[in-house]
Amino acid sequence: MYKIKALLIMGVAALFLCSCASLSGPDRGRSAAGHLARIVERGEFVVGTTGNMPPLNMTAKDGEVIGYEIDMVRMMADALGVKLKVKTMEFYELLPALELNSVDIVISGMTITPVRNLRFAFVGPYLHSGKAILAKSETIAGVSDATEVNSPSTRVAALKGSTSQEFIETVIPKAQLTATEDYDEAIRLVLEDKVDALIADYPICIVALLRYPDAGLVSTFTALTYEPYGIAMPPDDPHFMNWVENFLASMEGSGDVEYLQDKWFKSGDWIERVW
Structure with missing residues (x-):
């Protein structure tokens, strides 16, 4: 074919x-x-x-x-x-x-x-x-408005140089941002509880759920942005x-x-x- x-x-x-x-x-x-x-x-x-x-x-x-x-x-x-x-x-x-x-x-x-x-x-x-949230917390992953996690106590990861990093810096600037070299590093930070959430394009979050089905990861199913x-x-x-x-x-x-x-x-x- x-x-x-x-x-x-x-x-x-x-x-x-x-x-x-x-x-x-x-x-x-x-x-x-x-x-x-x-x-x-x-x-x-x-x-x-x-x-x-x-x-x-x-x-x-x-x-x-x-x-x-x-x-x-x-x-x-x-x-x-x-x-x-x-x-x-x-x-x-x-x-x-x-x-x-x-x-x-x-x-x-x-x-x-x-x-x-x-x-x-x-x-x-x-x-x-569109942007989605990957986290272990259903409360964080389930937000419908990203500004709900705009707090200094929220630790988030995003791919360096991506629109996800720009989104965090613009929409939730109070959150603690860790910019990673690649998505594997960012997902690992979530798995090891070194950050509370990863903000990334929706396909990245879905694949993470497929890769780690028993890790307690959850993700939003409503895109936060249009990409x-x-x-x-x-x-x-x-x-x-x-x-x-x-x-x-x-x-x-x-x-x-x-x-x-x-x-x-x-x-x-x-x-x-x-x-």
């Missing part, structure tokens, strides 16, 4: 590239020197991600990076006729890597925000999420952005989005590969 759909999308993408290549006029030379041409010439599509945000992206026991987003970009690489290269790094290092052209795109559960969009282009959203996930891209290449936009539309139309959502969000078959 995956291979058939990937081939269909590859055909659509190849047709689009051929159509663009046939255009005449002064824009032709500029497009040829753009990111798409360099990716094809290089034979490699370099993607930046954290590799620790399940089920979006995560590192399996054998070292392979897998997940919803990784399947997406692998389909993109197939459509481009090149190999996929995944570069993992800390979340706060992703956009600087894109700025330095160390990666072609960034995809890692990254919320589209006005501040980020000032410096980078974003295509999407390809998923919608549209987008693909971060260079701001100076409309052709590249247009290609990715059309590719995402093709995925939606072909049924691949539904297939990937079933695979990574409704089935837990992948869990044993990671933990």
Whole structure:
């Protein structure tokens, strides 16, 4: 099923590239020197991600990076006729890597925000999420308004450089914040009672419940915010952005989005590969 759909999308993408290549006029030379041409010439599509945000992206026991987003970009690489290269790094290092052209795109559960969009282009959203609370206390995890825990006695963790950290600093500034390098560290702090709660995007909290079913963890099931996930891209290449936009539309139309959502969000078959 995956291979058939990937081939269909590859055909659509190849047709689009051929159509663009046939255009005449002064824009032709500029497009040829753009990111798409360099990716094809290089034979490699370099993607930046954290590799620790399940089920979006995560590192399996054998070292392979897998997940919803990784399947997406692998389909993109197939459509481009090149190999996929995944570069993992800390979340706060992703956009600087894109700025330095160390990666072609960034995809890692990254919320589209006005501040980020000032410096980078974003295509999407390809998923919608929201902030949720992971805790051992049902009282904390069950709040409907985050300001209920805006107290110096509340200890919270969030991923460094994320919108969760920004949310805490803006909405509950009185809480004691611990900014962590990755989600595993943040979840461990909750498990060891070193913080009262983790504030993160909803999928992260749900996966934590699946990983530690007997640890007494609870999480809110009503998102505290709206978080549209987008693909971060260079701001100076409309052709590249247009290609990715059309590719995402093709995925939606072909049924691949539904297939990937079933695979990574409704089935837990992948869990044993990671933990």
